[in-house]
Amino acid sequence: MKFSQYFLPTLKEEPSGASIASHSLMIRAGLIRQVSSGLYTWLPLGVRLLSNIQLILRQEMDKSGCLEVLMPCIQPYNLWEESGRGDVYGQEMLRIKDRHNNTMIFGPTAEEMITDCFRKNIQSFKDLPKIFYQIQWKFRDEIRPRFGLLRGREFLLKDAYSFDVDFENAMKAYWNVFMAYLRFFKKLGVDVIPLQADSGPIGGDLSHEFHVIAEVGESDLFFDPELVELVKGEINADSVNRMSKLYAMCDDKHIANGSSASVRSAKGIEVGHTFFLSNKYSSAMNVTVQDANGKLLNPEMGCYGIGVSRLAAAIVEANRDSRGIIWPKNVAPFICSIVNLLSNDSSCVEYSENLYQFACAFDMNVCYDDTDSVAGSKLINNDLLGFPLQLRIGKSFVKSSNVEVLHRRCGKVEFINKDNIQEYLKDYFSKAN
Amino acid sequence: MKFSQYFLPTLKEEPSGASIASHSLMIRAGLIRQVSSGLYTWLPLGVRLLSNIQLILRQEMDKSGCLEVLMPCIQPYNLWEESGRGDVYGQEMLRIKDRHNNTMIFGPTAEEMITDCFRKNIQSFKDLPKIFYQIQWKFRDEIRPRFGLLRGREFLLKDAYSFDVDFENAMKAYWNVFMAYLRFFKKLGVDVIPLQADSGPIGGDLSHEFHVIAEVGESDLFFDPELVELVKGEINADSVNRMSKLYAMCDDKHIANGSSASVRSAKGIEVGHTFFLSNKYSSAMNVTVQDANGKLLNPEMGCYGIGVSRLAAAIVEANRDSRGIIWPKNVAPFICSIVNLLSNDSSCVEYSENLYQFACAFDMNVCYDDTDSVAGSKLINNDLLGFPLQLRIGKSFVKSSNVEVLHRRCGKVEFINKDNIQEYLKDYFSKAN
Known part of the structure; x- marks a missing residue:
């Protein structure tokens, strides 16, 4: 690419309204432009960055046996009534009436959609285990969009959902994705720390957040310094087993834990999460599969997210100096x-x-x-x-x-x-x- | 991929509600599933098909000097008021109120968005010519979604927009994309015919539609049989020049033309279009660039679409027999x-x-x-x-x-x-x- 033929509108000056470095740098380096509050257009350089991240993400998900699907942005609201989550997102959920007066939403996440797809197509334990993933645009109508892509409204999410016949298999799926995540971040060239997190309204008691350590991070992290070394080494069952034994808590969990362990604390930007959901959705939405004895059971589910557009900003936040961005080689446009x-x-x-x-x-x-x-x-x-x-x-x-x-x-x-x-x-x- | 580990829910029976072959075959072969009216989930096999089409499309657009950008699905409605197109789409445009009571839409197309981006970043003739493209989900709230992906509501569109200082350069851009389209379709392994079309409300008098010939096509095509041979040969300035001299009209244009020329007639599925827009948008939205003499002018624009998800269905419609789908090698999942x-x-x-x-x-x-x-x-x-x-x-x-x-x-x-x-x-x- 020759600059003279490209579209690379770089800026010398700080753009107005950019309150953190990554937001400012992504505008100045011609990666993105704001359309309106919380909405961004990706310019050619930004598209290259997003593509690189997605390419590596697909490689790691596919290698781990996950299957790519693609669900529409617009979802029928009745699925959310069925799961009982219609009000969970409150005003953050973008509600829409179509021309026939049906309520639709621009999906903030897709547990209901994938569960509905599952129940219409899978009836037997023989078809399990399954992990589905997609990379698709989502929308959360933030009251105050800010920090550029870190708290935008329309954002690119890799969401994934696992289905298993029992707890033991669900745990295999959980740690399988956990490892895929660590390998993915490592391949990007970004240091990301996994920490135990509160599951909150999603339920279940196994949940991890994945954070890029960065001063502007909105979360407080508390973790054993050994963890930093472990994620830099080879990622395998052994290293993950060691990680799971180390103290590493997100702020809510750390406080709930009452711990004052002599751990490192830092600020972090959440770029991924993993949740064990148990049968919360499969039960609410009446999903059953037959086990080997013909007995009907609600499959055990997990959900797994990576904020792709947010990650793009987090990478810039963690890789820069006073003169500009310093790209890790694997994601460099x-x-x-x-x-x-x-x-x-x-x-x-x-x-x-x-x-x-x-x-x-x-x-x-x-x-x-x-x-x-x-x-x-x-x-x-x-x-x-x-x-x-x-x-x-x-x-x-x-x-x-x-x-x-x-x-x-x-x-x-x-x-x-x-x-x-x-x-x-x-x-x-x-x-x- | 082993079938035993994949998600390939094939069906022996005709699915209910599928009125045309491609719709039925795409469901039966496990490529897509309906979510609700006009909304489809792409299963793993369908995702592979979409990826293959997009890969080839990007190659041909990039090779032709077009620059990839990515604009959000959700657009602020005020841009459409500015262009004067707020009412053009009527109820087909999905209108949304966000939590601050701003009117937003799920974009059916993006002339306003790209024009707005252009005027904020380009001021000089020195930065032209430019052709931008994106591959992004669009929404048209069809009153009666049907024929599966051929008339869905959420659909994947490759839209492109050219900006030039004058008519002569705009024509270069137009025929450049025209040739890129023919090369793209040829590389897919799909026979597509370009026909002169009415520009309708979009304006300008240069416009082509690109059709896959198929019995279920919604449009009537009238064209010189030589055209079919030409698009199968090498695509270059010469062949395109010959094409432009042959009789080839979409139904509206054919009737308006009053022609009864001895031409072939056939049914076709529209999978692409090219429009010369002149300065319709750049003038309405007050976009100016300086020419070499410092004079301000409204750039000349063109817009160019390819319905990516619709094309996936058209490929199936044109490549099948009584037993099922027959994939062209280059798009085969x-x-x-x-x-x-x-x-x-x-x-x-x-x-x-x-x-x-x-x-x-x-x-x-x-x-x-x-x-x-x-x-x-x-x-x-x-x-x-x-x-x-x-x-x-x-x-x-x-x-x-x-x-x-x-x-x-x-x-x-x-x-x-x-x-x-x-x-x-x-x-x-x-x-x-």
């Missing part, structure tokens, strides 16, 4: 930017253009700042955009045929001779992270 | 099914399982019917599912070590020795279509 600092110098233009063509030919995820802005402005802009690698072609190129290679995260600068850059890039792109 | 017809025979089980593992190891898009249904039922089921290639492992395998290879579209049957199947598959998958 572009991995590398080629920055031509001397747009009037024909040798710089020619070399940059050739290097860009080379990268495209090898399917490298590279962008090329071919604009005619002055060098200083380009440096500021590309630092703001925060792609992991910057190849600067300017004075040192003209003087000594060197490309200045900046590693955005660590700040390391290397000077690589122009003839060696192609090998350098091949090497960099072949590395996983 | 799975390319090949391995059907073990003798689930009690250990040699068949072992061979099928190994063949499936081989295909997975080589990333072939294969499914494996490992259920214990009787052979006859499996054959019926797999014909219904309609994957391009069926590998049947049963009597001829036991007797003479041959796998029965069925090509679903042409009905050709080959018997391939078990030792040669891996090479056969590699060869089949290496072919593009």
Whole structure:
């Protein structure tokens, strides 16, 4: 992608109304624009970010045996009356009358929809276990949308639902998704901590929240520092078993626990949750499957969410400095930017253009700042955009045929001779992270 | 994917309420389920189909220089008052009051949204031309939703919008998208005919509809038979130029034209459209860009839609026989099914399982019917599912070590020795279509 042909309206100034860094940075770096309160349009760079997150999420869910479905945004309200949850969301639930005066809602979550789909199609224990997931837009009519995507109204959610014949199998499903979550976050390149949480009105007593540690987080977290190391290591049954024994509580649960254990405390942004639901919905909505003896039972359910658009903002919140965003390599909209600092110098233009063509030919995820802005402005802009690698072609190129290679995260600068850059890039792109 | 672990609720019987073949087949083959009037849940097989269509669509749009954005489903109604279109959709537009009593709508289309985004971010001719597209859920509150996905209420639309400084450049954008559409449909493996259409209330006098020819189509098409050959050939400026000279009219335009030209007539399902909008929206919404002389002008716009979920149904409508669906290879949810017809025979089980593992190891898009249904039922089921290639492992395998290879579209049957199947598959998958 060449900047001159892209849509990348970056801003030098703080946008008005952005009260936290990620909100400001996502607007300034041209990822999103506000439409109206709590509603955002994703610009091309933001679409790339969302796609990267979704790609990795699908890989991990599929690998864990979960099946992707896609339910409509609009739901018939009568399903919510059936489950008894019609009033739970109060005014946060966007209610709609269609032209035939039927009450519909823009779904904030989809337990009722998937349970209804299940009961119409599955009758036997032989078809279980099953875990369904979808990535779909949801809506919560927040009274005061704020913090950009962290508390928007329309948001992209990965929701998942497990169905099992008994408690033991439901626990297998629960920990299966738990591990998939940890693997997913790790693959993104984001440190996320799982903590025990209160289930609240959803019911059941097994529930975890997954938090990105960040100063602006709305939640207080209390956890054993060992947990941080564990989530960074290999994720398997053993490590998860060890995690489950460590002290790690969300604020409600910590207070209820009355604990003053010598634990680390931090602020966090919730980006995922897991709930064991037991038969709350299957019982209320009269769902039965036959077991091996022909006996009818209400399946045991779990529900599992990841806030995809919220996660996009949390990633920015946790990966930035005073100059801008610092993308983890796996979610970066572009991995590398080629920055031509001397747009009037024909040798710089020619070399940059050739290097860009080379990268495209090898399917490298590279962008090329071919604009005619002055060098200083380009440096500021590309630092703001925060792609992991910057190849600067300017004075040192003209003087000594060197490309200045900046590693955005660590700040390391290397000077690589122009003839060696192609090998350098091949090497960099072949590395996983 | 193994059938035993998948969610593939196929039906032997005609579902009630399905009045056309594609609707019935999509339910029977386990692609979709109705939630309520005009609302459908996509099951795993349907999600794969939708993904395949979207993947190819993105490739062709990106290749043509279009930029992907993503706008929210919910739109503020005041933008529609500004454009003067507030009443155009009448009761088909789903109006919503949020908790602050603001009027919102679930967008049926997004001219206003993209125009608003444009005017807030682009001021100069230097940033043009631009073509933006998105793939997003839309809603039209049809009075009588029917024909399954062909006239649903919530539907997936690829909408695109071009912005240019003058008529000449707007025409370049128009024909650029026109060609991208023809390439896209061709790559899907679907014959689609472009016809001149009335622009109706959208305005402008350049407009084309793209139709899949199908008996159940709601539109009458009148066109020169040469057109059918042209869209099957190479799509380039020359062929498009020839197309534009041939008689090809949608019904309204044909009647208005008063023509009785000796043309072919057929029924068609509209799956795409292109409109030149001129400055209808940019003028109503007061959008200006500076030209090279500093003069302010209203950019010329075009809009371009493809009904993605509707196209999924149209593909089925045009690709089927009395036994079920016949997928074009490029959109098939799975390319090949391995059907073990003798689930009690250990040699068949072992061979099928190994063949499936081989295909997975080589990333072939294969499914494996490992259920214990009787052979006859499996054959019926797999014909219904309609994957391009069926590998049947049963009597001829036991007797003479041959796998029965069925090509679903042409009905050709080959018997391939078990030792040669891996090479056969590699060869089949290496072919593009």
